[in-house]
Amino acid sequence: MFLYNEDRQPSRSLLLWGEKMYYYSLNEYLIKTFGEKVYKLSLDGGMTCPNRDGTLDTRGCIFCSAGGSGEFSESRCLSVTEQINRAKTRVSAKTDCRKFIAYFQPFTNTYAPVDYLRKLFEQAIAPEEIVALSVATRPDCLGEEVLRLLSELNRKKPVWVELGLQTIHPATAAYIRRGYDLSVYDQAASRLRELGINVITHIILGLPHESKADMLASVRYAGERSDGIKLQLLHVLKNTDLQRDYENGVFEVLSMEEYIDILCDCIEALPENVVLHRLTGDGDKRLLTAPLWSGDKKRVLNSIQKALRERDVTQGRKNKGNTA
Secondary structure, X not given: OEEOOOOOOOEEOOOEEOOEEOOOEHHHHHHHHHOOOEEEEEEOOOOOOOOOOOOOOOOOOOOOOOOOOOOOOOOXXXXXXXXXXXXXXXXXXXXXXXXXXXXXXXXXXXXXXXXHHHHHHHHXXXXXXXXXXXXXXXXXHOOHHHHHHHHHHHOOOOEEEEEEEEOOOXXXXXXXXXXXXXXXXXXXXXXXXXXXXXXXXXXEEOOOOOOXXXXXXXXXXXXXXXXXXXXXXXXXXXXXXXXXXXHOOOOOOOOHHHHHHHHHHHHHHOOOOOEEEEXXXXXXXXXXXXXXXXXXXXXXXXXXXXXXXXXXXXXXXXXXXOOO
């Protein structure tokens, strides 16, 4: 059995140990929804971000790389059809998967005129083997015209919208230069769910000066407003303002043991019906400054598996005030 909780290649399932189900994995959801394994194809829609082009802040979020977190995506110089074909070719060397999700990952993928988005997304969902459209964006880039388009597309094939929340805490949001208030996220998540669009919320664990309690509060908050959650270890990447602060001693990164401890508690804090799309995430090793332990993916995944088993983790156990 394979677990697709990362955006690139499958790893051996962390979900099962014997008959124990530790959390609601993306792999389980995909098989239940589409009847078989499904693989994400990371595509580049050629967009930027209001936090980079001068609309909000010319420097962008403090942790974001020059590639807009899309180092593993196909080239924006290619058409969507060409990107899909290239991604499928790469995937075929690793899996015999026959169904795919068109995933627009880098930057803000609703930050463009609606006519452009329509052409882009319709081209992406046109192939029969593409069973869903996943769009990573900011909650402040979901105007009514964009929402109407996404709702229309959702009647053709399932649409997922990934919202980069990262944290619910105002001081941290200001430090990372997120550029919008929590109420903007609330409104976007609520509106998307009203339209029947699957909401996935991205949370970063290990943001500077946040305690374990702070991180758990963000996860609980997002879990009550989302269909899925992505949990991401904070990566310090080269040529970012975050790297400058890290090297100046402004903050420390989590150890692997600290991260796994927090991760286990996060899983138990989530509602049982929320799909866990990601447990760690990958940083491009060419850009990774810290934590260097995260570059050893096999060791990290094995350590997570061991902790899930030893702690007998159960998703939802500590949700809604239940601390048993």
